[in-house]
Structures are given as C-alpha cells and as structure tokens.
C-alpha cells in the first residue's frame with residue numbers, strides 16, 4: 230500500500246483533516262487539483278465564525294457551536310488573525326421581532342451560551358450610532374471573524390511539517406475499490422491506500438453511487454460590497470438583519486480593516502441597486518468608498534459526513550454551506566476520531582503542534598521591526614506600500630512549507646495588493662521576486678491558475694523588470 234490515508238481535496242476541510250490525522254502514526258497524502266491549497270476559500274479573506282444561533286438546522290447549528298468553541302485556541306496556536314467581535318441579530322419591526330424572539334428561545338433550548346435578548350431601547354443605549362429602527366435584537370457574544378486562507382494554509386503547513394505528503398496540481402479521476410483498500414487514479418498517477426477521506430464537494434465517483442446527499446438547490450446570491458471604511462454601521466459588531474423586502478443584510482468588519490456589506494437576494498443586484506440598499510443603512514457612503522463589488526453563490530446545503538462505508542475505509546464529506554469555515558474544526562476532529570479508531574492508529578510521540586514563525590511587519594512595534602531587520606535586511610524593504618508588506622515577508626511566503634508559487638499565492642499569504650492601489654505599485658515587484666525565488670523566467674510566472682501567465686510574451690529583450 231502506498232498510503233494509510235488519502236485525503237482528496239485541499240480546501241479548508243481537507244487541510245484541517247490532514248492536520249488532525251498528522252497527529253497519528255499514519256502514512257498520509259493529500260491530493261489537490263489546483264496550484265495551491267485553499268484555492269476556493271472566500272475572496273476577501275474574512276469569514277464570520279457563527280455561534281449556531283442563526284442556523285435553522287439543529288445539526289448544522291451544533292457543528293457551528295462546537296467549531297466556534299475551538300477557534301480561539303487554534304487561531305492563537307497558529308498565529309491566524311481572529312477577532313471575537315460579537316454580533317447583533319436585529320429585528321426592525323414587530324413581525325421580525327416575533328421571529329427573533331423565537332430564534333432566541335430555540336437557541337436557549339439548544340444550549341447555546343453567550344447570548345442575550347435586548348429591546349430597542351437597550352440596544353440604542355449600547356450602540357448610539359446605529360442608523361436603523363430596532364424592535365428587538367439577539368446579542369451574540371461568541372460570534373467572531375477569522376482570516377480563512379490563513380487558517381487553511383496554517384492547517385496545511387503544520388500537516389506538511391508533520392509528514393503529510395501534499396500532491397498539488399493533481400486531479401483525482403477515479404476511485405476504485407480493491408480487495409484491501411482503494412486505488413486512486415489521478416491525471417498523473419495511480420495510488421493504493423487503505424482508507425480515503427473525500428472532501429471534494431460536488432465531485433461524484435462511482436463509489437459515491439449510494440450517496441444520500443444531493444444538493445437541495447438551496448442557492449441564493451450574495452451581493453457583496455467591500456467598503457474602504459471600518460465600522461460601517463458605527464459598531465465593531467457584526468450586524469445581521471432583514472430589510473422590509475425580507476432580504477438578509479450583513480455588515481462585517483473584516484480582519485484587514487475594511488467593512489463588508491452583504492445583501493442576500495434571489496437575483497443579482499447591479500451596482501446602483503446594491504448601493505441604494507447600502508445607503509439605507511450607511512447614507513454617507515459614496516461610490517469612491519467601494520473597493521470591490523461582486524456576487525457569489527450562497528449555499529445552505531446541509532453538510533453530510535457520510536461514514537456509511539467506514540468499515541470499507543471510505544468517508545465522504547459533501548454539501549456546501551455558508552458556515553463551513555466555522556464548522557471546519559469540529560468536522561475535522563469528528564472525521565479523524567472515526568478513522569483512527571477504524572485504523573487502530575496510535576498518537577505520534579514526535580508530533581509538533583506549532584506553525585513555523587510568521588512575521589507581519591505592519592502589526593509589529595518599531596522595536597520589533599528593528600530587531601527583525603537586524604536579522605534579515607529584506608524585512609526593511611517595503612514592497613506593498615498600501616499594506617506595508619516587506620520583501621522579507623514575500624520571500625518567506627514563497628519559501629515556507631507549501632509556499633506560494635503564483636502571485637495569488639503571495640497575495641493570500643501576505644496581503645499584498647489588497648490595498649487601495651490594488652497592486653498598481655507593487656505587482657511587477659512581486660512578479661520579479663517570485664521569478665528570482667523560484668528560479669523561473671518572468672514570462673513563466675502565473676497569476677493564479679494554469680495558463681494565467683502575467684506576461685504574455687516578449688516585445689523586446691530585457692534583463693530585469
């Protein structure tokens with residue numbers, strides 16, 4: 230057998246599962262079809278860590294509650310940006326107030342802690358600037374924000390350092406059951422393994438034919454505006470409310486200092502429609518304050534952990550859900566516990582539960598900055614002025630385990646080009662550093678995926694850019 234366990238898919242769940250399994254004496258590999266792990270995690274690198282109150286499905290809510298309770302420890306251990314900011318679920322009229330009251334009572338019955346129901350008067354005393362009429366609100370103290378790429382990459386790095394073999398740019402084509410395990414056929418190789426954990430949502434192999442879960446088509450549109458302002462609603466807290474058309478409205482301060490305003494609707498909004506909705510809550514926001522406007526799908530399929538074939542060594546995690554990042558630590562732990570019992574695996578004595586040091590220059594004091602520069606002068610050269618990212622950080626992002634190989638990979642690991650100029654100043658410098666560090670020509674550097682060359686071709690000879 231090539232491996233004890235093959236994890237299929239290097240999204241946040243695949244990486245978290247690989248991390249949990251790497252604590253055991255097992256021979257593990259993870260197969261991901263893209264250039265990088267966590268390729269599909271949310272664009273703006275901020276996810277809400279829900280507390281289970283908003284979820285109508287009891288089982289999904291439970292996964293959120295367990296996941297939420299694990300975030301503080303994991304993010305501290307891995308040095309991942311995380312903030313327990315709290316949230317308000319706000320009812321703006323009497324009818325919504327009845328629903329919010331029911332939601333609160335349900336949450337209490339589910340045993341969710343850290344919540345309080347407040348009337349409009351109490352909220353307006355706490356949050357004097359909130360520009361909306363408030364009938365009632367649930368104050369959820371445990372809701373937080375996290376940088377999901379950082380978390381997924383951290384899970385991957387620690388798993389890698391503890392022996393997990395990552396196979397990137399390799400697509401699984403088929404899974405075959407053989408007498409004592411599985412044969413995994415990819416576009417490049419064939420591997421044999423005792424057990425498989427399949428985390429590729431929406432990909433169906435013959436082995437999945439008895440799969441109980443089918444997408445429920447429960448998809449809405451998330452119209453999102455990234456706003457160049459912190460505390461859009463003049464509060465640090467996440468706001469979840471419903472407008473008079475029944476559309477869900479969310480406002481989140483993300484981990485990189487901007488606000489994200491989201492309207493969940495059944496159809497796409499154009500820019501002006503979305504701005505009109507935003508201005509109902511934040512009248513002063515103008516077009517120039519909008520950094521990005523984009524639409525994504527909003528999934529609410531239940532996540533199914535199908536271990537019906539566990540006796541044969543196969544677990545499939547399927548479904549797409551808006552709170553999947555929140556559920557990740559609980560799903561990974563649960564899957565791992567099931568599998569290690571099945572494999573009778575033993576904990577490793579030499580497991581290192583630590584991520585290699587990572588320095589974010591913009592977050593350091595001047596004293597710390599000087600110390601860092603005295604060790605490596607490249608931390609004294611700022612490449613991205615808007616986000617204050619240094620050459621040292623970019624080189625580290627490339628040289629780390631599972632390091633960046635594309636501009637997008639550097640962007641996700643360091644925050645370059647997330648600033649106001651969106652890369653106008655630093656893009657070519659990042660490309661040059663990538664080419665130098667990976668020993669490639671500038672015309673071989675990719676923006677993100679296969680074929681996405683940043684330089685299309687030469688128009689004249691040059692030695693450097």
Ligand SMILES: Cc1cc2nc3c(=O)[nH]c(=O)nc-3n(C[C@H](O)[C@H](O)[C@H](O)COP(=O)(O)OP(=O)(O)OC[C@H]3O[C@@H](n4cnc5c(N)ncnc54)[C@H](O)[C@@H]3O)c2cc1C
Pocket residue numbers: 237238239240241242243260261262263266267268269270271272275276277278279377399400401402428429430432451525526549550551552553554555556
């Ligand atoms: C706009 C948006 C906002 C979100 N906001 C939040 C939030 O606020 N809070 C929250 O908790 N969650 C949030 N989520 C949910 C969360 O980000 C995603 O659901 C989560 O990242 C999914 O992780 P995954 O590992 O299950 O799946 P994926 O990220 O889809 O990972 C699956 C991986 O498998 C790989 N793969 C697929 N097929 C193959 C194959 N044949 N061979 C090899 N590899 C393969 C894919 O390339 C991919 O990397 C949001 C999602 C979106 C889209």
